[in-house]
Amino acid sequence: MQKPQGEVTRGTTAPNRLRRIDRWIAATQRDALRSGERPLAIDLGYGASPVTAVELYTRLRAVSPKLEVVGIEIEPERVAAGQAFLERSGGAFPGLSFRRGGFELPVPQPPVLVRAFNVLRQYEEAAAWKVWDELRARLDPAGVLVEGTCDEIGRRAVWVTLGAEGPRTITFAAHLPALERPSDLAERLPKTLIHRNIPGERVHALLTDFDRCWAVAAPQSVFGPRARWIAAVTLLAQTWPVLAHPHYGGRTRWRLGEVTLPWAAVDPRGA
Template structure:
């Protein structure tokens, strides 16, 4: 099966995807726990296999010990370089793209991949990756994983957007604008839902300024959005981690 997609930069670092991994364990844990074959695909694992290794370790610790992770890369050189780290059947590396190399995973993680594509290609990639019923977590983060944003997608349709940051480093929620998923980043302009949401979050952050630390300021800001009726998930335990999840704030890419 010919891989679908293109070789991207492949930049990665240890712990870069820790925030999204923790969210996958939280949001997709029940889905994986109930699966007969708890397979997760790490699409576009990059120049080194470190984030695929970490994903497997985190899910094995927090969800179930027999979770299997397959890292896919279009670049055969990267696949070859990752093979010494493989620990089959629980951790493997193969050549593949959006077609998922014929696998039928329960969850697909695709971070910092579609950011390097044209927006017009996003909807097709989403549909392809979820065609077998997999849940897709797709988004971007900075080089050290301090600021991240990702979509949760089922059946080709985005359901939620999650923003996550290391609060001690967060100067202002406007920082998230630089890390929005490809499907949203060009829609962050006045009059569009994502711009209105980030503006509201930034205003709530400004209002919550005071003598307290960034963690309490963030919690107050997110709680204010929820109280105002914005579609923010009521998950105070997640807010405390520097995270919020909101109903997808834009049309599907194909409808935009």
């Protein structure tokens, strides 16, 4: 076998850490998940425990019963832990497997989904852009890459969805009762953006305006943080291209503490 591409991550993980992301994928990426006779999804860099791969399998199979899921890790010990889990399960997870690998994605067919979370934090920005390109090139034509970062318990997260043609959307998500201001999500920006949160950059302007909308929406706090978030997003949509279609946005997803915009709104390489 060729040497896996990539670097070993810290491996930090926990049950339900990626629940918010999984539910968003299940709700918004159904066409991709159901494409083909035996669609394949990958949990890339799942960490020291196989729990997030198992959760991805469970949540996505609910919307795509034929979906197969492969957990990929560089560390042989982590792969062995996943395989040991399957042995103990007694065949309770048909279609779930674990294998050693990295960004080369050692799977027999192009995946319809690659979920890569908390994988690129240790890379330089230029390397992160390169990994995006490499992973996009390995997708099924209908596939998507969902790459991002969340905190240790999944209460704050930012992720980018990419297709074969490039980045499509960016999503900000938070556990609203614990959120002081939207710009607190800046520390969870993907590696391609985290060093761009400075004056003059689009993502900085977005977060600055989001904080302003959050402040204006403060009176809605008497109805709870969810009402304040919805009011702030509604204000933000007056000047930023918030995706309001129910598929990505609108009150259904806003109520969950999420907001999605086209990637072009924050693209540091854009015109």
